[in-house]
Amino acid sequence: MNLQKLKHAQKQFFSAYPGGFSHPDMIAIGKKHNVHKLADFCVESFAEERFNQPDELLDNWVKVVSRSSMISLFEKPKFKGFINTAMGDERKVLVDSLYEILHGKASIGFSLQCDLLKRDKLAKWTLISAVPAYYRLHDEIFMKPNTVKGIIAHFELPDLLYKPSPSWAFYQHYRAQILQMKAHIDESLKPNNPAFCGFLMMSLPNAK
Incomplete structure (x- = not known):
């Protein structure tokens, strides 16, 4: 530097x-x-014990993206549409990827998330980094x-x-x-x- x-x-x-x-x-x-409000929301919504409620967790993920001032207005509806139309195994992979990023092996979760989001050309830096950045304000x-x-x-x-x-x-x-x-x-x-x-x-x- x-x-x-x-x-x-x-x-x-x-x-x-x-x-x-x-x-x-x-x-x-x-x-x-609203950084601190979103950070508090993420810490509560994506705590380890909340991952046994996958539908609620995915809904909260959409809320974070929708409310974030750091994400493009063009990306928000596309991400919401992607989550809402994801089915079965895709939803499981999304939840698993976020779990790994926040509570497991981050590199594995990152790759899982990228691979799935690429399907709709949504493997964007902003979308992948948002929740971790709010969840750990001083580390991510x-x-x-x-x-x-x-x-x-x-x-x-x-x-x-x-x-x-x-x-x-x-x-x-x-x-x-x-x-x-x-x-x-x-x-x-x-x-x-x-x-x-x-x-x-x-x-x-x-x-x-």
């Missing part, structure tokens, strides 16, 4: 928003994204393609070649570098991973 650019981004952010994410403007933006990363590409390029993250097709290897490597970047930043800029990545996004040269 380019630590000099990261420190410069921090300085510029504090200049515009003293106090970081405790600044009134940042608090107002945060309310629009929401993957928004343009933001990911911008962060890699601007902060010169090494050995990362972005591809639109999700892969566990890329996610694991990108997440590790984002968490490493957090270690060099003031606490007020990293109340959770979505906020920290929002800070990085706002620091990009083409950010509006």
Whole structure:
């Protein structure tokens, strides 16, 4: 990573928003994204003991995607339609994949989910990363393609070649570098991973 650019981004952010994410403007933006409400919903809805209720669990998955401000309006109805039309074995694989990602072997769940969602061209970074990112706000990363590409390029993250097709290897490597970047930043800029990545996004040269 380019630590000099990261420190410069921090300085510029504090200049515009003293106090970081405790600044009134940042608090107002945060309310629009409902990160903590969705996080609380996910922690309750996708707790390990809830996986014996697959239909309710899949309905809650749709709710998270529908309510997330980080997911494209075009992807939301397509995902809902996919879940609602999934039958038998497909529903079981969806539930099993999410269980593995959250409570088992994440790499296996990631691959299962990708393989099934590819059927309707829904193996998207945003859809696959959303629930884990809300479920573990300080450990997992929401993957928004343009933001990911911008962060890699601007902060010169090494050995990362972005591809639109999700892969566990890329996610694991990108997440590790984002968490490493957090270690060099003031606490007020990293109340959770979505906020920290929002800070990085706002620091990009083409950010509006």
